[in-house]
Amino acid sequence: MPRAQPLGLGAHPSVRDTNINRLQGMRTLSEVTAALDETYPRHWAQGWDRVGPVCGRPDIAVRRVLCAVDVVPETVIEAIEGGCDLIVAHHPLLLRGVSSLDPSADYKGDLVHTLIERSIGLYVAHTNADVANPGVSDALAGRLGLADLRPLRPLDGPEHEDSGRGIGRIGRLSDVKFSALVEHAAKVLPATAWGIRAAGDPDRIVRTVAVCGGAGDGYLDDAVAAEADVYLTADLRHHPVSEHIARGGPALIDAAHWATERPWLDTVAERLSVLVDEVIVSDIDTDPWTIHQNSGVNRVES
Ligand SMILES: [Zn+2]
Numbered sequence: 001m002p003r004a005q006p007l008g009l010g011a012h013p014s015v016r017d018t019n020i021n022r023l024q025g026m027r028t029l030s031e032v033t034a035a036l037d038e039t040y041p042r043h044w045a046q047g048w049d050r051v052g053p054v055c056g057r058p059d060i061a062v063r064r065v066l067c068a069v070d071v072v073p074e075t076v077i078e079a080i081e082g083g084c085d086l087i088v089a090h091h092p093l094l095l096r097g098v099s100s101l102d103p104s105a106d107y108k109g110d111l112v113h114t115l116i117e118r119s120i121g122l123y124v125a126h127t128n129a130d131v132a133n134p135g136v137s138d139a140l141a142g143r144l145g146l147a148d149l150r151p152l153r154p155l156d157g158p159e160h161e162d163s164g165r166g167i168g169r170i171g172r173l174s175d176v177k178f179s180a181l182v183e184h185a186a187k188v189l190p191a192t193a194w195g196i197r198a199a200g201d202p203d204r205i206v207r208t209v210a211v212c213g214g215a216g217d218g219y220l221d222d223a224v225a226a227e228a229d230v231y232l233t234a235d236l237r238h239h240p241v242s243e244h245i246a247r248g249g250p251a252l253i254d255a256a257h258w259a260t261e262r263p264w265l266d267t268v269a270e271r272l273s274v275l276v277d278e279v280i281v282s283d284i285d286t287d288p289w290t291i292h293q294n295s296g297v298n299r300v301e302s
Contacts, residue, residue: 027275029121030058032065032086036123039271044128044155044165050092051128055112056121062086065272067265068282069258071122075282076111079120082280086121088268090129090136090261093122129264131155133164136213139263143188144181144209144232146171152210153222168212168219168233170226178204178251181230185253190263192256192285193292199241200251206230210250213260217241224249234260258287 033053045051066084068075071093079087093108101109115122130136133151141149151166160166173181179202186196209230210223216233217240223231224244232253241252262283269279 026061026063028058029053029056029060029062029086032062032272032275033058033121033123035271035275036088036125036268040125040128040132042128044131046127049127050095051124051126054093054122054124055115056086056123057119060085060119060121062121062275063277064280065269065276065278066280066282067268067272068284068286069261069265070286071111072286073107073111074284075286076114076120078280078282078284080114080118084120084280086123087115088123088125088272090124090126090264092124092126125268129268130213131165131167134267135165136261136264137167137169137211139267140211140213140232140260141169141171141209143263144173144185144211145188146173146209146211148172152212152219152226168210168216168222170208170210170223170228173206173209175205175207178202178206178230181206181209182253185232185255189255189259190283190285192259192287192289194256194259194287194289195292196253196255198251198253199245200230204229204251206251211260213264214257220244220249232260256285256287256289258285 037052042052062085064082064084065086065088066075066079066082067088069090071087071089093111101112103110103113138149149169149171151164152168152170154166178200182196182198206229208228209232210226210228212219212233215235217236220231220240228250230253231250232255234255234257236252236254265281269281272279
């Protein structure tokens with residue numbers, strides 16, 4: 001399992017700010033979550049989503065923060081071992097209503113108990129971080145080296161006019177073959193057992209690339225409308241992909257869900273590093289797919 005990557009003092013350009021903050025005293029949980037609320041306002045989240053503080057007393061001091069995509073036993077252990085006072089997660093631990101947090105009945109109840117017993121706060125920034133500028137897909141596009149980014153599906157409303165906020169991003173690359181871009185994506189995205197799979201003509205010349213961190217098959221039509229040559233996202237399914245390719249849409253790259261969102265953790269860490277002593281970015285691969293085997297490679301011809 002990969003080790004966590006510490007982003008301590010001195011590893012970030014804002015050391016001067018951090019020192020000032022240290023002289024002024026520790027940040028409380030409520031101060032850190034207020035800063036996160038300002039960066040990722042909760043009302044930007046989709047209606048079904050559940051974002052913001054989950055647990056943790058507002059007046060606890062926050063010195064160390066763990067940033068993780070998922071709150072699972074492995075990342076909670078990482079937070080405990082790292083001496084963290086707060087976990088900032090992308091995916092909500094408690095998305096649907098619960099009537100019990102019995103720790104013996106479900107791992108989620110056990111995790112909530114563990115966090116409270118250890119006095120570790122939990123805060124979630126999910127679809128509100130997806131649409132932010134910079135947001136989850138900016139970090140993904142940054143890994144690929146895309147230039148001139150704009151939202152794949154801009155947010156509507158006067159608050160968002162000319163804000164650059166919205167779902168997904170679309171950007172430019174200098175001309176490259178699709179097969180080379182697939183190879184490049186596999187190199188620059190965090191490693192997972194899932195890896196990268198792709199659909200489309202390997203010799204197609206790519207100039208415009210759309211990306212969406214997380215499950216993005218709902219935005220295939222937006223990638224078509226934006227005249228992207230390629231759309232990279234996660235969790236693509238057989239029928240939407242099959243029909244999309246048959247219609248001559250953009251070539252597709254399907255990466256592991258975790259790998260498309262992990263790059264954003266660096267953005268959050270940068271924001272938090274001016275507030276607290278240390279930010280740890282979790283590199284524990286929490287993608288649920290852990291075994292990958294190419295089929296047919298050892299097939300014996302009869
Ligand atoms: Zn996600």
